[in-house]
Amino acid sequence: MQPKAKNPKRAEALIAVMMLVGVAGLVGFGVAYIMVTPDWVYGLTLGIGTLSLGFGVTAWGKYLMPQGPFVEDRHPMRGTDEQRERFSAAIVQRGGILGRRKLLAGIGGLGMAVFGLIAAIPLLRSFGPLPQNTLSETNWKKNTLLVDSTGRAINVTDVAVGGVVTVYPEGRQNTDEGQAIDQTILIRLTTQDYITQPGRESWGPDGYVAYSKMCSHLGCPVGLYEQQLELLVCPCHQSMFDVTTGAEPIFGPAPRPLPQLPLFVDSKGFLRAQTGFDQPVGPGYWTRS
Amino acid sequence: MTTLENSPQKSSNENVSEKNQFGRIGKTLDELDDRLGIAKGGRNLLDKIFPDHWSFMLGEIALYSFIILLATGVFMTFFYIPSTDTVIYHGSYVPLQGQRVTEAYASSIDLTFSVRCGLLIRQMHHWACDLFLGAMVVHMARVFFTGAFRKPRETNFLIGSTLLLLGIVEGFLGYSLPDDLVSGTGIRIAFSIIESIPLVGTYVAFFLFGGNYPGPSIIPRFFIIHVLLIPLIMLGLVTAHLFLLVHQKHTQFPGKGRTEKNVVGTPMFPIFASKATGFMFMVGGVTALLGGLAQINPIWQFGPYEASKISYAVQPDWYMGWLDGALRIAPSWEWSGFGYTIPLEVLIPGVILPGLVFAVVQLWPQIERRYTKDDEMHNLLDRPRDRPKRTAAGAAIFAFVTMLFVASATDVLANFFHVSLEATLWTMRFTVFLIPVIVFFLTLKITQEFQKVPEGGRRKRANVVTRTPSGEYVSTPAAPRPGDAHHELDAERLPDLLEPIPEPKEDEDGMPPTSETGVRNIER
Incomplete structure (x- = not known):
């Protein structure tokens, strides 16, 4: 539970300085933007601003907040045996309803397959001419x-x-x-x-x-x-x-x-x-x- | 300290909840829970434990640079014109004035020089891309070498490695868009590689490029693929990746109190959240500094693309280097017969080799499982030394790809070391296969040796040596820290209320207590 910092007051002061530098950098970026400066000034101010702010926030979490370690239980991914059985039953038994009419299942499956092919070919064909002789001329x-x-x-x-x-x-x-x-x-x-x-x-x-x-x-x-x-x-x-x-x-x-x-x-x-x-x-x- | 119940039955069974003791914020949350049912899942999410290890931060770098890519990319779409129609350039970049260039190139130059912050954003985008791919590679290496891909996480490994593949394609498309001299050459090579595939290659190339190279469709098509199609797929995959990560919970390194059935670390809110938010800002800050101070892809110096012009010693982005290296060192083995041609000198290094490398990496969880016959759930990570063969195989693959990358600089190496280009090429042709073999056996040996060192690599507990006022030296062991060889902190359940930070207590005489540091003051 103890925070990591040995001297919380000093850590807090340091983090406050870091965050203030960050805020100053970001304000600097705003000023630079309004005044129109070369791009390296934008990058420098924005970079220093976000970097220092980030350092501050991270350091706050790392050094001044309770560190634990805390523990959490893992629950197994799998469902209970009953849940699994019911799930399989729904797929297999109800799926059997489809299998009962072999003719319809066959034609339906064929239709889907044909649809896939027919949908793919003209789509591709619309995207460009056939190569024909263009590459050799x-x-x-x-x-x-x-x-x-x-x-x-x-x-x-x-x-x-x-x-x-x-x-x-x-x-x-x-x-x-x-x-x-x-x-x-x-x-x-x-x-x-x-x-x-x-x-x-x-x-x-x-x-x-x-x-x-x-x-x-x-x-x-x-x-x-x-x-x-x-x-x-x-x-x-x-x-x-x-x-x-x-x-x-x-x-x-x-x-x-x-x-x-x-x-x-x-x-x-x-x-x-x-x-x-x-x-x-x-x-x-x-x-x- | 008050302990609060957070059982779900209590809060939402009645329509009007009792007065929430957490004031206005509590009331708002109750209102939201009445409608959206967020209390139970929300609390679980806030309590989610993130194991503390620096290597878990690599994936975060990838995630944050992806966010930066999205933001900077959207900015650029407002200025970039995806068209190969030509215009006479009249912008603020003087050397180009009066030249006939494509709109894509002209708008990229305008974005660079005439849009406020444009150059910064463009360079941040490019740097973030290099960072994104680098972070993904290192993150994947971490997952690979620690065995984090094992059951039940094979799917997430597949998603992650697909993201890397898409990232490479996306990066290539991205640097093709400005239509400068370098990018055009890259597209030409890509067309030729697709062309080399037997039977369907020319058709695929013609349909993708809208006809024979170059044609007017490349830039607009690459644009929409780059800004819409692939980012959308990647966004979906990133979401799935993170969802699975939360759903299956983190892996963790073994240690005291860490088992296959728990996760030990710090909770999401506010501790991990503040560390992660800060880190996101840090990644953004580094990208901004790079974008502002380190020039990358100076398209105004490369000049506009003309298909018959070319520049010397120009390299693609780093993640394409290994493919370029493979193309360079491949022998000129074109096969032709029966009226057909198979350009093996392109097909093998340009299509088959990257396909094989990615197939091996993506299917590694399955390959390893077939070999180990291991069907257990694994939430505790391996240390690389404990799995010598896997570690050696991974190192060998890494060495192979790195050697290909080095091979993409044959001309530079020949110049630098004053060796003939021919000698460099032949050296690379052999070492590309030789070095991985050496690396394999070397890694195998090192990892096996490491295994024999008990607690090797672990930190020993420090001894604090103190000199008393009377001149006596006293040595006492320092307080144990996580990761110590001899002692680790016990994990505790996440309490409902995290305690406020205790201020250091001071004794009446203003001296800090002596027991905490473990130093004894010896009175005489």
């Missing part, structure tokens, strides 16, 4: 002009050797889709003698190569270009792609090379796509063949 088509984020076309003389530009299909540079799905990284390689993949001999005119900027791991933009090593690095999970060998992943969790966009230089010297990507861009999914 981009806006890169035959002859699509490469533009940068401001919409400017890329001339073959624009990018210095070793330079990098993020490009989009013409007209898509400011759209969500263009930014998220069509984003492509255009690199002018430092070495002209990059290792051409079989069947891709004509895809990189004048040392320009273009790869989808969507990481084949989780779709982050592969935004870091390590110029000396000629590596593309994904900052999310550190996958690395060797741009001289068709963006083959050489490190990290990425499973596939970044798809390469075949390029050509048109008659005015601007870079265009020969065709779209020959495979879906970005991370893997079930129906990706």
Whole structure:
């Protein structure tokens, strides 16, 4: 029963001081709020106010109130045997009324199940379009002009050797889709003698190569270009792609090379796509063949 | 002291009760009891005994930070606009002026810089979230290691661990809402993880996001899930959690007078209530100090989200770290054949692994019961050392998740220790599995050793050494305290009236009595 404090009067005085500091802090918060101060002043006054008040109230309970220990009986969770029996009897015996008409119980149960299915399917279906081909298509088509984020076309003389530009299909540079799905990284390689993949001999005119900027791991933009090593690095999970060998992943969790966009230089010297990507861009999914 | 009867028959059988001796308050309570029947249950609630142990306070931290989250969250909904329509920013944050940004981002910036207290509230919300999840994890660890989840509390363990799961999802949705550069990258990764599930993944992703990433539906949908759907479920579960806690009564550590059939501690009103209320204010105070003084998630520095841009060395909130770490160290094992692809490099660390970890944790009460065949009711807690295998298993799970968390910083570690990224990655791939095994056997050994020490870890009773005026030294044992190895206080029934605090009696000569401190004055 004895309170914990050895010297209740001193404890009371200390607690009173704590609570007063708390009240002062809270008043300070009010003043700061009215006077419009930086947010750290609000946080400081409110924090000190509530913290001291809290300390005071807790200390009051801990040091100045009877501490016991007090005891309370626990009652078992379970009911008496009779209660349990009556409960089971109600479920089983009265439930038997349902079981008596097997036909109705069967049809009724079936109805509930069908309702559940029917209710779930259209609800889900209302929330979005079916995937269909959207994941495997981009806006890169035959002859699509490469533009940068401001919409400017890329001339073959624009990018210095070793330079990098993020490009989009013409007209898509400011759209969500263009930014998220069509984003492509255009690199002018430092070495002209990059290792051409079989069947891709004509895809990189004048040392320009273009790869989808969507990481084949989780779709982050592969935004870091390590110029000396000629590596593309994904900052999310550190996958690395060797741009001289068709963006083959050489490190990290990425499973596939970044798809390469075949390029050509048109008659005015601007870079265009020969065709779209020959495979879906970005991370893997079930129906990706 | 008068002893009052509080048998229920007496008070409510007659419609008009006798004059209540507790004056106006008593009369009001009687009026309420006439209509609502609160007297019996109310008194029981006020008498409810809370065992005193510091570790029972961890769940309280979670509860109070949840309340802070609700309050600060409601404040922000008045200013935040869940829309990806773009506007030209004209607010008070100069570097952003004239830029085309989404309404979600612009309103988050306005909330930060133009609404009075906005930055404080937003940062308090974020800090409270980190605190909430941290407190839940530590609280769950306490429940796990002391065996508080055993019969009859398996249901409450399931509710609690579901709350943790929902909390993680809720936190992720929350930091996705400002539509800044970091949050957008997180959503992109979430989409890709859902996409990786065989057969249904793309459908789930399309229905959840309203089409292919990014689409205009993400922000409004995440918003309503974040502010309505999940908080509502969590509120319901928190209520159920607390109801079950009161209904089944607290567990307690074994000790003198503590049995499976009683609870020893302090009563709800006013002692526990004042401690708990004060503590709630303390949690609020710490959150306010953090929110005011410690910057968190500076979205104005990250800039607006553009899907083709990315920042370097940006990490998600701490509770997502273990998932990110798993994604980093997973080998690139994509399977494809028969015209289909299973991106195992995402599916295993992103879906199967967190699913397994949560399944093991959530089903632990059942797993353990199957192993121990224990069907008894347990209201007394285990000390972790007394259950070496459980303690070791828990420590191993904890070590595994912690190692995954460390793995989410491979790039930072490589930079810091000047090791190649490749070496760091391979080290993590092995240590993630090696360390938990070591931790398991080490914990097993330590707990078994501890068991051999009788009363190990218990406090010995202090001896007070006094020097008498004549220069003699006298040693006497101090008064026993709860938790002492040799003696504990006897628990007593909660009296109807708690006695007022006795003032220290002073002798006529003004000297305090000598017997209470146990010091003897030796006269010569």
